[in-house]
Structure formats: structure tokens, C-alpha cells
Amino acid sequence: IRKCVVGCVDPFSKVGGRGLKILREGGVEVTVGVLREACIDLNRKFFCQQVLGRPFITLKWAASADGFIDRKRELDEHKQPIGRPAQLSNSRSLLRVHHLRATHGAILVGRRTFELDLPQLNVRRWPGTSPVKCVLGEVDERALSAGFQAFADIDALLDALRREKIQSLFVEGGSTTLQSFIERDLWDEVWEELSPVTLEEGVPAPTMPREFEPQVEHHFGRTYRHWESPVLQQHYVDF
Structure with a gap:
């Protein structure tokens, strides 16, 4: 040679x-x-863990045409959700969600999203292994019996994923949790699905910093905005 x-x-x-x-x-x-x-x-997921000392982080949400990710909903006196979440994804766009789940090692929602949606967060519409289910905040026995691991805050979560050598994290919501990752620059990729549905009022969708320009794509009868962070490319150094 x-x-x-x-x-x-x-x-x-x-x-x-x-x-x-x-x-x-x-x-x-x-x-x-x-x-x-x-x-x-x-090799971005492995490299992110090695270079940045944290997992590769993907954020995802679906928003209505007027900028909401859900109706405003509450819990009853028995901590059961009142009403159903807004249906912003269609059957075909859900394939993308399950593909993203299948390609990440862990998946996260906030406490409020868990209480209101009681999500399964597993892989059903795509081949692959379901990610480790995580929730932020203090939760009741329902989360633990459903196989969720609970963490007090983002730092505790990232420390645990680092110890377990989990290379990627998929954050599905809710809006407060997603915005917390954005404000701390803890993201490598963001997918926003834009639905033609209007809600008129509800929970505002997260917002991205203006200095980052998204790529716009059209799939499954939906418009997607896709952001990629330059952080890994900037910190990677050749020998």
C-alpha cells in the first residue's frame, strides 16, 4: 500500500x-x-459522545399552522388527563417519528407531557429496537411501572446517559422541555413538522434562534423544517 x-x-x-x-x-x-x-x-452520534462528552441530541415536535403544539389541557382530581391531544401528524408522518425513535438510544418527555399523554414512546411503525424511556421531573408510580427512568433535571439525565454510553437522545416534548434544550444549545438536529390544522389557541410551539436557518422539506403531505447544529463540526479536530 x-x-x-x-x-x-x-x-x-x-x-x-x-x-x-x-x-x-x-x-x-x-x-x-x-x-x-x-x-x-x-459517524455523528459516536463522534458527538467522544468530542462533546454528551449524546447526540435530536429535538422533534409537530406544530399547527398557527403555531401551537397542542390544546391547553388539564388533569382531573384523580390526575387523569381531560381531553385528548391535538392530532397534528398523519399516519404517514408518524412513520418518520418511529424511524427517529428506532435510530436513537434514549427518548425523553417532560413530566407534564407524560401526565397528559401517558405516551408509550416505543417503536411500532418501523423496524428496530425501542429506545430507553426517560422523563424529566418528579413522577408517580405510573411512569416507573411503564418502564420510564425519571431524572430531576437535564444535567442528571445527560450524566446518566454518559455513564451508560448511550450515544443519542430523542426529545419529543413538551414545549417547555424542548425550549430548555434549545436555550442551553443542547441540540444537534431539530425536526419541526408543520400541520395544515389550525388550533386558534393552545400551547405555543418552541422557537429556534434566528441565526439558524432551517432546510425546508416536503414529505407525507406535510412540511418539515430541519435544523442542523454546526457545533460538532466546529469542535472536531483532525490529528
């Missing part, structure tokens, strides 16, 4: 760059950085 072309270097500290060093010492010409951004993106 006279020449070796490398897209990007493994950032794992125990191996990163050592193989290339051996090749170079053996007289092999090594070129690093060919299709660099694409290669980082291909």
Missing part, C-alpha cells in the same frame, strides 16, 4: 490517529480530510 485516503480520524482518545501514525512511519502517504464533513456526519 503506497497511499491511504482518510475522510476523518476517530476521535476516541485510545486509538485516534495511532493507525495513521503507523502507516506514515511505514512510508505510506496518508491524506486526511477527503469528504471530511460527510464522514463526520456519517
